[in-house]
Amino acid sequence: MEAHITKENAEKVQERVARIQQLKEALMEESQLEYNKAEERRRQLKEDHGRLIQQEVEKMERDLAQENLPRDLLVLTRERQVLVLQIEALRAEAQQAEKDLQDQYDRHRAELHCLxxxxxxxxxxFRQVGEEQRKISEGRYRSVLLEAVQDAIYLSAQNQQLQAENKQL
Incomplete structure (x- = not known):
């Protein structure tokens, strides 16, 4: 019975260790998927901004070809617009990256807590199993010790009886 309890508890511990390993692997896979999704969002955002800036540059070139305004003033105005767009694009990309990092940090923190x-x-x-095994062993040793003491008392009584019989003989 004791061996069955110990084996059953050991199996429980092994099942839980296997569960932890599964959770760890799932966490790694999920993290990689989340990272890939976030990377794709940032890449898409960067492409969108690149197209927007390219369209603005092309518009500037068209306007320069058509306008009769002083060329330097028109170039400076259009360059300023392109720079503003680039700054806005970089800010948006940085904000998206920061949001992705914070989301991933929060997720990892929650998953780490669960793990x-x-x-x-x-x-x-595991500690409970060890404690149960210790109690079982302690009980077994106590019963063996009690049996040994009882045997010693019985043998001592038998020895005294035999000695008394020997004296009578």
Whole structure:
């Protein structure tokens, strides 16, 4: 019975350790997927901004070809517009990257908390199994010791009886 309890508890611990490993692998896969999605969003945002800036540059070139305004003033105005667009694009990309990082950090933190709790639970079960095994062993040793003391008392009584019989003989 004791061996069955120990084996059953050991199996529980092994199942929990396997569960922790599965959670760890799932976390790694999910993190990679989230990273890939965030990277794709930033790439798409950068492409969109690049197209917008390219359209603005082309508009500037068309306007320069058509306008009769002083060329330097028109170039400066259009260059300023392109620079403003580039700055806005960089800000938006930086904000998206910061948001992605914060989301990923929050997710990792929550998942790490869950994994830590699961690990602590496994260690509690492991400690409980060890404690149960210690109690079982202690009980077994106590019963063996009690039997040995009882045997010693019985043998001592038998020895005294035999000695008394020997004296009578």
């Amino acid at each position: 830590r709790e699961e690990s602590l639970q496994v260690f509690r079960v």
